[in-house]
Amino acid sequence: MIRARLAALVAALLLALAGAVAAQDVPPDVPPGEVVGPAGQTALAPERAEWRQVVERTTAILEQGEGSSFGLERLRAELVSWRDQFLAGRDANAGRIETVASQLDALGAPPEEGEEPERIAERRAALQGRLADLRAPRLLAAEAAAEASGLISEIDAQLRREAMGRLFDRLPTVLDLAAWGAAGALVVSRVDTLATETAARFAGGVTPPDGAVPGALLLAVAGLVLLTFGLRLTRRAVGWSTARTAWAGDVARIVASLGYLLLPTAGASLLIGGIIVSRLPGPLLSEVLQDVPWAVLNYFAALWVADSLFAPEADAPVPLDFKPERRRRVRRRIVWIGLLSAIVVLLASIGRIGEADPAAAALILMWPRLAIAALLFLVARDFLDGAQSGGEEELAETAFRRALLSLVARVAMVAAVVGSLLLLVGYAAAGSAVISDTTNTLLLLAILILIEKLVFDLYVAVAGPEAGQSSLIPVILGGVLVILAVPMIAILWGVRPEELAELWSRFRAGFQIGETRLSPTEFLTFVIVFALGYGITRLIQSSLRSVLLPRTRMDIGARNALVAGAGYLGIFAAALLAVISAGFDLSSLVVIFGALSVGIGFGLQNIVSNFVSGIILLIERPISEGDWIEVNGQMGYVRDISVRSTRIETFDRTDVIVPNADLISGQVTNWTRGNLVGRVIVPVGVAYGSDTEKVTAILREVAEAHPMVVLTPPPTILFRTFGDSSLNFEIRAILRDVNFVLNVQSEMNHEIARRFAEAGIEVPFPQRDLWLRNPQTLRGET
Structure with missing residues (x-):
């Protein structure tokens, strides 16, 4: 099963590569009625007899519903070859078409009123005819490619129907005693056949070909060495890697653990190869022996996954925090699944010898498959129990992984039950497909987990532990691995590689929007x-x-x-x-964009207004970054000007986002536009009866003494008003840097208070007289 799936996957990759190589540039000058195929070679036009014969033959086969799967596959491959030529011809004459179209554009549109000069009209008609002739091969190629794609789809549909029919062929159930007898007879006959063949080979004195003995011995010895010492070397390598640094130990451990998978499989392949090269086994036994490496691969792949993900050590990388007892239990069951899968491979190989009764062969293979289904159900239940044991306060990422693992476990349990029921009621092909495909899918997911961990550890080794915890790159790489695994999972579940290649071809060809093809x-x-x-x-x-x-x-x-x-x-x-x-070519989308712009214009008026205002701010620069401005009651420094809004940092260290339209259409005070010079106003009140000339002199001395005040022009002292409780003065002075206006006001107030105290000038406070209308009530009089 695994060998077939791997072969199908390789075939799919080769088909995709062939399709990519076939997409080559097309020469611009192609005679009408011809299209250009791969590598620039002129192919037969789609109206030629050869293509029509292929179409008629395909149509007849599809209408009659006849033809073997092998014949349909060959016919499909022929259609794919034709379609590749037609797809290459869709871009034929591209350069010449563009030239003729430019010539027509240069002539302009025909006049709506009056007659056009005869020479221009004739030239326009000739160019239009030439353009139609140049476009004809492209149109014919596109039509033929569409016809080929339709026929390919019909062949794929028929092949799928035939596959589903074979999948649900019903055989005798376990209650059929005749099937039991046939199964026993099949086992006896196959053992007798292999024994008879082997005895005949040795009785006849079979000798290996000349020169084959040294090579066969070398292969056999190498295979025995790998089988004997491979696991021991792997265990030592894993133990050595665990003693390294944290990240190096994880990377080395995963890499070294590949020995569990590769060394025994390579040893079995070398040993069987040496035996077959020696010509000692007969043809039937050689055919069985060829499947032994695949059986070994099944077993040791399960062993590798079990040891890599469910080793009982506390520091082993596991998807969930399983307890050691559960780890050992899961590991043991996975190893048994691998062993039973290897037995299924060998039994299936023996059953293919000669003409075997399908019902008897299915009955023999049913029991190990039922055992695999039972073990799969138990493993899935362990995963489900572990996924539901998370705490309520765990991280969201951990909770998501547990939920995903729980979903996979439930699906595996359902697949194990459904596959077992299908086997018991006689649908051997469907039941075995469900069980084996589910098992292989889980194996692939486990390998993905190990690869993802390896990639993460390598990234941590390069970027450091801190980057590994916060970087998005490992997550993206994990997503890429999942996407790459989707075609493999599809092939495991029976999707033909040709169908995947067809999907990729259509995806690569793109889709049409008006006159524009997006690929x-x-x-x-x-x-x-x-x-x-x-x-x-x-x-x-x-x-x-x-x-x-x-x-x-x-x-x-x-x-x-x-x-x-x-x-x-x-x-x-x-x-x-x-x-x-x-x-x-977005010219065909102008009408669509024009219609959308009307609705968008109403909904995005403010955004467009702010955008235009942002452009005006950048060009006129009424405010700049670093300016101290006041707008809409907010005062602060401009920190950033974008095309939609402006960010102001207030004196409270808070950011205020102001739409650019407010800065253009509203009133804005810019305290630092052009220069930092600005005015400070300090109001001062003194008591009635104070010497106003002395007050003025003191205020002038205080203002002129401050280092931030410029003396040209000199500070001004104003006697403003007679207030309710005070005589009101003001200091008005020009500062070198208006950003310090509040500090200057505070420092001047301190100095004024000190000077007024020394001069005996009183700073008044509001006084109020209280009049009682009925004072006798306070004295208790009536």
Whole structure:
């Protein structure tokens, strides 16, 4: 089973590679009626007799429902070859078509009124005819490719129906006594056949070919050495690797544990190869012996997975925190599954000798398969119990893994029960497929877990333990491994490699949107070109910010605006260049985008307004990064200006996001626009009766003495008003740096209070007279 699946997987990869090689460039000049095939060779046009004969033959076979699976596969391969030629011909005459289309565009559209000059009309008609002739091979190739794809789909559907029919062929059940007798007779006859053949070979004095004895002995001895000492060497290597550093030990342990799988399998292959080369066994026994390495592979693959994931040591990498007893139990059951799978391989090989009764062969193989199903059910139940033992306060990632493992365990339990029932009621092919495919899928998932852990450990070894805990790269690599495993799982469950190759071919061909064909190649080209453009843009921005602009006399706001503008322009240019490089023809989408723009315009008015306002801010620069502004009652420093909004850091160290439209259409106070010079106003009140000239002199001395106050123009002392309780003065002075206005106000107030106290000038506070309308009530009078 594993050998067949691996062969199918290799075939699928070869088909995909062949399809990729077949996609070559097409010469621009191709005569009408012909298309271009792979490697630039001219292929037969789709209307030629050879293609029509293939179509008629395929149609007749499909309508009659006749033809063997082998014949249908060959016919399908022929159709795939034709379709590859047609797909290559879809781009025929591309250069010439573009040239003729450009000529037509140069002539312009015919006039709506009046007559066109005769020479221009004739030239336009000739070019239109030439363009139609050039496009004809492409249209015919596209139509023929579509016809071939349809026939291929019909063949795939018929092959699937035949496979399902064979899968659900019902054989006698275990209650049929005749089947038991046939099974016993089959076992006796096969043993007798092999014994008779072997006895006849030795009785006849079979001698190995000349020169084959040394090679056979060398292969046999090498195989025996690997079988005898392979596991011992592997255990020592794993033990040595465990003693290394944490990450090195994990990596080395997984790599060294491959010896459990590779060394015994290689030893069995060498030993059997030496026996077969010696020509001692007969043809029938040689055919059975060829399956022995695959049986060994089944057993040791299970042993490798069991030892790698469920070793009883405390530091062994396990998917769940199983207790040692459960680990030993799961490991033992997995090893038994591997042993029973090896027995199934050998029994199936013996059953293929000669003409065997299908019912008898199925009855013989049913018992080890039922045992495998029972063990699979028990292993799945252990996993389900372990997945449900997590605490309520565990991490979300751990909870997700437990939930996923629980789902896999439930599916495996259902598959074990369903497969066993199918075997018991006589559907041997379906039951064995369910059990074996489920077992192989779980084996593949276990291998994926080990590979993912190996990749993670290697990444930690390169980037460090801290990066391994927080980086997204190991998660992405794990996702890639899962995606790559999907085709393998599909093949394990019976999907034909040709069908996967067909899906890949259609995916690679892309899909049509108007006149534009989108394919993975074009999308990848778009991503690569845009990524390169984006990287170059960021490099230019970094160079402007750190190398070029600091050498100029531009202020910091102008520098930031220029850097931001270069970024927006570079990203737009990168996107435009990526679209052109990918070959996207978006002209057919103009109508769709025009219709969508109406609805989008109503829903995104504010966003568009803010975007335009952001562009205006970057060009006019009424505010710049680092400016102290006041807008909508918020005051703070501008920290970032983007195309949609501006971030202001307030004096409370909080960020306020202001839409750019408010900065353009609203009232904004910029305290530091152009320079840092600004005015400070310090109000002062003194008691009635104070000497106003003396107060003015003291305030002037305080203002002129402060180091932040400029003396040109000099500070101004104003006697403003006669207040309710005080005579009100103001100090108005120009500061060198308005950012310190609050500090200056505080320091001046301190100095004024000290000077007023020394001069005996009183700073009043509000006084109120209280009048009682009925004072006698307080004295208790009536």
